[in-house]
Amino acid sequence: MKEILREIGMIARALDSISNIEFKEVELTRGQYLYLVRICEQPGIIQEKLAEMIKVDRTTAARAVQKLELQGLIEKRSDPDNRKIKRLYATDKGKEVYPFLQREGVHSDKVALKGLSEEEVEALMGLLTRVRHNVEADWEEVKKGNKRQY
Amino acid sequence: MKEILREIGMIARALDSISNIEFKEVELTRGQYLYLVRICEQPGIIQEKLAEMIKVDRTTAARAVQKLELQGLIEKRSDPDNRKIKRLYATDKGKEVYPFLQREGVHSDKVALKGLSEEEVEALMGLLTRVRHNVEADWEEVKKGNKRQY
DNA sequence: TTATTTTTGTTGCAATTGCAATAATAATAG
DNA sequence: CTATTATTATTGCAATTGCAACAAAAATAA
Helix, strand or coil: CCHHHHHHHHHHHHHHHHHHHHHHHHCCCCCHHHHHHHHHHCCCEEHHHHHHHHCCCHHHHHHHHHHHHHCCCEEEEECCCCCCCEEEEECHHHHHHHHHHHHHHHHHHHHHCCCCCHHHHHHHHHHHHHHHHHHHHHHHHHHCCCCCCC | CCHHHHHHHHHHHHHHHHHHHHHHHHCCCCCHHHHHHHHHHCCCEEHHHHHHHHCCCHHHHHHHHHHHHHCCCEEEEECCCCCCCEEEEECHHHHHHHHHHHHHHHHHHHHHCCCCCHHHHHHHHHHHHHHHHHHHHHHHHHHCCCCCCC
């Protein structure tokens, strides 16, 4: 029955690959778009949450964010109430590329869902959200070092 | 509408991350399991097809296969009718780890689909297969260097 | 047949990725 | 209040990843 997860893997890798190739046009290297879009959409988000949302290692997110900052696409601001965290914001330059990322996303969306009715899209979205919830619980456990039983 | 693709990305990364952590127990490093399972299931498959199935760069597949061979988990055999290709087969050692990969896959499957009825699973599978077909056409084009219009 | 194009495979970089280990602050427990 | 634990961020490796660029064989075209 695990063909479902394989399909998901294939789709994810294919789309990620496409995005990475297309975003070179905007001077973004592999993976960066993931972080930038989310920072644009949730100004003030911190690195830790970003990694959690994207489902990537904390240190990976750290370097991606670091590079985005170095490129002047985002900036880190210290929080006055909490010296531990650094809030992330897109700079003007970052905000400038965002529309391109959006358009690409919309297009990939259109391509991916071609031939699906509105009801099917709705159903797919609902099912995937449930699957994601199921999976993310395990991911967090395993990431913490806990072992799954089977 | 592109939340669907985001969900897919999250699920894929989370599961991949879990698998990579769990398969260290069997001496497999990041990504290797993807190739090994498919070679076990389709003995005689060639590298190029493997990359296409998994949706990964040809050179990435090349190194993964190379390493699997070095570890003695698979072997490359020249084809008598076609000197260009090399067919891939799991060795006894490779076949030995396969059941573990399977069990892990079954478990991830169970976790991911928890709470979904049989009909929902069926529906999800159908929808994802269609999405995958849509996406893989674009992937192959973009990989060939062609540009998408939007 | 000969020439061109496509398929399949490899290696040299340069980059991302993630595990360990470290540090510092915040939150919780005793 | 002090001690312990959890959160957040960073850096040092060692590895995977993928784009270019190449090679060689096969498939197609002229």
